[in-house]
Amino acid sequence: MSVTRPIGVLGGGAWGTALAQVLASGGSEVLLWARNAEVVEAINTRHENPAYLRGVRLSPHIRATMEPAELVPADMLLVATPAQHMRAVLSHFAPEGQSLILCAKGIEAVTHKLMHQVAREAMPGSPVAVLSGPTFAHEVAAGLPTAVTLAAEEEAIARLLADVLARPTLRPYASDDMVGAEIGGAVKNVLAIACGVVEGAGLGQNARAALIARGFAEMTRFGLALGARAETLAGLSGLGDLVLTCSSTSSRNFTLGKGLGEGHSAAALLGDRRTVAEGASTAPVLLEAAGRLGIDMPVTAAVCTLLSGERGVGDVISALLARPLRAE
Numbered sequence: 001m002s003v004t005r006p007i008g009v010l011g012g013g014a015w016g017t018a019l020a021q022v023l024a025s026g027g028s029e030v031l032l033w034a035r036n037a038e039v040v041e042a043i044n045t046r047h048e049n050p051a052y053l054r055g056v057r058l059s060p061h062i063r064a065t066m067e068p069a070e071l072v073p074a075d076m077l078l079v080a081t082p083a084q085h086m087r088a089v090l091s092h093f094a095p096e097g098q099s100l101i102l103c104a105k106g107i108e109a110v111t112h113k114l115m116h117q118v119a120r121e122a123m124p125g126s127p128v129a130v131l132s133g134p135t136f137a138h139e140v141a142a143g144l145p146t147a148v149t150l151a152a153e154e155e156a157i158a159r160l161l162a163d164v165l166a167r168p169t170l171r172p173y174a175s176d177d178m179v180g181a182e183i184g185g186a187v188k189n190v191l192a193i194a195c196g197v198v199e200g201a202g203l204g205q206n207a208r209a210a211l212i213a214r215g216f217a218e219m220t221r222f223g224l225a226l227g228a229r230a231e232t233l234a235g236l237s238g239l240g241d242l243v244l245t246c247s248s249t250s251s252r253n254f255t256l257g258k259g260l261g262e263g264h265s266a267a268a269l270l271g272d273r274r275t276v277a278e279g280a281s282t283a284p285v286l287l288e289a290a291g292r293l294g295i296d297m298p299v300t301a302a303v304c305t306l307l308s309g310e311r312g313v314g315d316v317i318s319a320l321l322a323r324p325l326r327a328e
Helices: 014-024 037-046 083-090 115-122 137-141 155-165 178-200 205-225 236-245 252-261 266-271 278-293 298-308 313-321
Strands: 007-010 030-033 062-065 076-079 099-102 128-132 146-152 170-175
Touching (some): 037 062, 083 115, 099 115, 178 205, 178 278, 178 298, 205 298, 252 266, 252 278, 266 298
Parallel strands (some): 007 030
């Protein structure tokens, strides 16, 4: 599958800019849509995005715009907007048959729908795929090796799209399990908050390793109940992304959890951010959805309790450790 027209990217944050950068590295013309006029001006005149991706010299093959109509010529649209804004953003784009590759990780708060379900409602005339995996934006933009899952309803379509997106430093693995790819990306954000709490509270590496393992069990239970495949959840978009975001302060969700573990309030931490920690929005939606399915997710419940401010870190940790012993 060859691309003769530009590739579109929706979202001028760190992730959208990093995707534009790696795609432009292969010589593709990239149109990047952003809401922020300062971001558009900086990309077009200085080839940088200091607000979200400081220190990265951007390719001159990237052109930014605030006008949705300018992306009509694009062969495909990579949607890198925050999950809770995806439906509203897509409403500005008239369906032109472009493939949508969804790069946000979350569950819509009001409807409890996954991103591919939201996209199909917002742009029913467009084929939909999901891009997910262990990715830090600054590493992708710097050209460091990265592997991701690219999932579509038909694996043959995913393979065609993977051929278009593949670059020497970006390796997409095709899949037909969109649900699995999305569940991994959404749930790991919540679990990364929990691992950040462990770091901030000084509970040690043993505790973090145990939390990753038990969190992965929660992810698996939830994903299988929604029809995901176990091998997808154990792959790049599930376990791979979980390990990355639960182990580094480069993760916005981990950093949020670290602040909670240090005793700061969720309101103060979230109010002081330019970027979005998707796990904070996903956690209560995930817990409610799990409750409807009869799935026990104690780590997710603990994160929700901390985010709501109902109980302090010490009480929440004590409650987790006091749960009845059970077989693994």
